[in-house]
Amino acid sequence: MTGRASPGRRQGGSGMVEDGGDARRPHGGLVADVLSVLWAAEGPLTPQQINAALDRDLARTTVTTILTRLYEKGTVVRTREGRGFAYAAADDAAGLAADRMRRELEKGPQRDLVLKRFVSSLSGDDEEALRRLLLESGES
The missing domain is CATH 1.10.1220 (Arc Repressor Mutant)
Structure with missing residues (x-):
């Protein structure tokens, strides 16, 4: 992956990606939002459920990648659910x-x-x- 933004998108000075004037939160903000969804949940959630709760137009792989990295750090735990996983926060x-x-x-x-x-x-x-x-x- 190159350091260039895709056509129609540009990297702002704050590290936020902008698309047609619609600024998006930096990656750390998305991680915090994913954790907030997990903390508010009554049980483990699938990446699809988390994506729906975030109410954003995110690629399916974006939430899965964040959850995998959080799992590797020990921030979330996961359980097998069907062919995938459901995730829960390891701590509050x-x-x-x-x-x-x-x-x-x-x-x-x-x-x-x-x-x-x-x-x-x-x-x-x-x-x-x-x-x-x-x-x-x-x-x-």
Whole structure:
């Protein structure tokens, strides 16, 4: 695949693909929308069901590719349904955010510095909530 956009489409400076003035969300936004559909679902959904819930004109393979990548990262789980799969979120939004924070913390060699900067950027309410949660976790 080349770096050029298809005829009639152009890559905007924001990374969004535009087609005739109709801007589309960047890929990360679509992933977030797919996860939102899964979090709202009462059970596993097929790619077709997710595509219908998104109410967009997406290629069948677009949603399947996103789900496959999320499965490979452990963000979603899948079960066999007919000849394909049905997908469900492996964790809720808070669990996913906490996992991302933990992975980022594990990347850096200066964990204390990262934590210090994180805590210093918190609002007073968030700092108080963090203190309370740390005290509660120490009591267990």
